[in-house]
Amino acid sequence: MATEIVKKKKGPIREWFDSVLFAVVAATLIRWLLLEAYTIPTGSMEKSLLVNDFLFVSKVHYGTRTPGTILQVPLTHQKIWFTDIPSYSTAIQLPNYRLPGFTSVKNNDVVVFNYPGCPERPDQFGGFDKYPIDLRTNYIKRCIGIAGDVVSIKDAQVYVNDKAVEDPDGLQKWYTVESNTSINPNLWKKYDVTERGSGTQDGKYYYAINATESAVNNLNGLDFISTIYPDIIEAGDETTPYKTFPYRADLMNWNRDNFGPVTIPKKGMTVDLSVEKNFALYKGVITTFDHNDNAEVKDGKIYIDGASISEYTFKQDYYFMMGDNRYESDDSRFWGFVPADHIVGKAVFIWMSIDAEGTFLNKIRWKRLFSLIK
Known part of the structure; x- marks a missing residue:
C-alpha cells in the first residue's frame, strides 16, 4: 500500500x-x-x-x-x-x-x-x-x-x-531688476520668479531675482520695469567668493x-x-x-x-x-x-x-x- x-x-x-x-x-x-x-x-x-x-x-x-x-x-x-x-x-x-x-x-x-x-x-x-x-x-x-x-x-x-x-527651457540664472516703483510680491509668483533680495537707491527700486529667460522676457514687457541685467562675474575677477x-x-x-x-x-x-x-x-x-x-x-x-x-x-x-x-x-x-x-x-x-x-x-x-x- x-x-x-x-x-x-x-x-x-x-x-x-x-x-x-x-x-x-x-x-x-x-x-x-x-x-x-x-x-x-x-x-x-x-x-x-x-x-x-x-x-x-x-x-x-x-x-x-x-x-x-x-x-x-x-x-x-x-x-x-x-x-x-x-x-x-x-x-x-x-x-x-x-x-x-x-x-x-x-x-x-x-x-x-x-x-x-x-x-x-x-x-x-x-x-x-x-x-x-x-x-x-x-x-x-x-x-x-x-x-x-x-x-x-x-x-x-x-x-x-x-x-x-x-539652454534648456527650465534653466535659471540670477538677474537684477531696476523698477520705477515697488513691486508687489504677487508679480514674482505670477511669473514663477524667486526674489533673492531688494533695495532702493536714488528713487529707484532694485530686486535680485532668480528666473528663467522666459520669465525675464515677460518682465521686460512691463512699463514700470526700467531694465533687467544678468548678474555676471567678469572674467578674472579676483574678489569672487565662488572658488572653482x-x-x-x-x-x-x-x-x-x-x-x-x-x-x-x-x-x-x-x-x-x-x-x-x-x-x-x-x-x-x-x-x-x-x-x-x-x-x-x-x-x-x-x-x-x-x-x-x-x-x-x-x-x-x-x-x-x-x-x-x-x-x-x-x-x-x-x-x-x-x-x-x-x-x-x-x-x-x-x-x-x-x-x-x-x-x-x-x-x-x-x-x-x-x-x-x-
Whole structure:
C-alpha cells in the first residue's frame, strides 16, 4: 500500500516571512537591474526638476553596474533608516563592472550619478566624498560635456567644442531688476520668479531675482520695469567668493560665469603632465579616480608604483555636469569631472510631484505626473 505524503502547511508567521523575503528580493533586483525611484531634495535643477519631484531612473539605458559593496542592508544607501548607523561594511569590496546598455551618456542627458567630490576641494566647500563608489551621495545634473569634449563658459554662456550650447527651457540664472516703483510680491509668483533680495537707491527700486529667460522676457514687457541685467562675474575677477575647480587661481583664475576651456578626460587620451595646467586639472583624476592603486603627488610630481610619470593615458571616460539652476548648483565647475564608474542611470520620468506649500488638492502638482524628463 502506497504511503501518502502530506505537505505540512505553513504557519501564518512563516507565510508572512516568506512573502516579505520575496518582496525584498524582488525589489532589490528591480532596483539594481531596471529602475530605481529617487526624490529631488534640492533646487539645483529648478525649474526643470522641482523639489519633491519623485522620479524613476533607468539603470538599463547606460548599463547596470555590478555591486561593489555587497555587505549592505537591502534597500538602503549609506545609513540604516532613521539612524546614523552605517548600513554597509567595506570588509568585502568587489570591482565594479557595467552590463551592456542600449545607449551611452549623451550631451544634454539628465543623469543621476554618485558625487565624486574633489580631493583638492576644501572641506568647507564640500570636500571629497570618502564613501565607496556605489554608496557615494546621489546627485542629479545635466550632462554638459562628454569624454573628449572641450567645455568653456564665457559670460555665463556655455560652449562645447567652441559651439554655444542651447539652454534648456527650465534653466535659471540670477538677474537684477531696476523698477520705477515697488513691486508687489504677487508679480514674482505670477511669473514663477524667486526674489533673492531688494533695495532702493536714488528713487529707484532694485530686486535680485532668480528666473528663467522666459520669465525675464515677460518682465521686460512691463512699463514700470526700467531694465533687467544678468548678474555676471567678469572674467578674472579676483574678489569672487565662488572658488572653482581646480583651485589654482594663480594658473586659472576662473569663476562660475567664466570657466575653462577644459578638455574632459577620455579613455585612451594621453596628457602631458609637464604642462602645469594639465598637472593641476588631472592630478586628482589620476591619483583618486582612475583606478591606480599606488598613485600619489609628491614634490610637484605624480608617482605611480613609486615611479614618477611625465605623461598619462586615462583608463575610463569622464563627464562634465551642471545644474539647470546655474547659480544654486554645486556641479563640475566647483569639483571637476564625473568618472564613468560613478554613473548610476538616466532620469526618465516623474511619477509624482508634491508641493510642500500647497494645500489639499493643490498639494499634488498634477501637471507633472508621469511627465518625461527632458
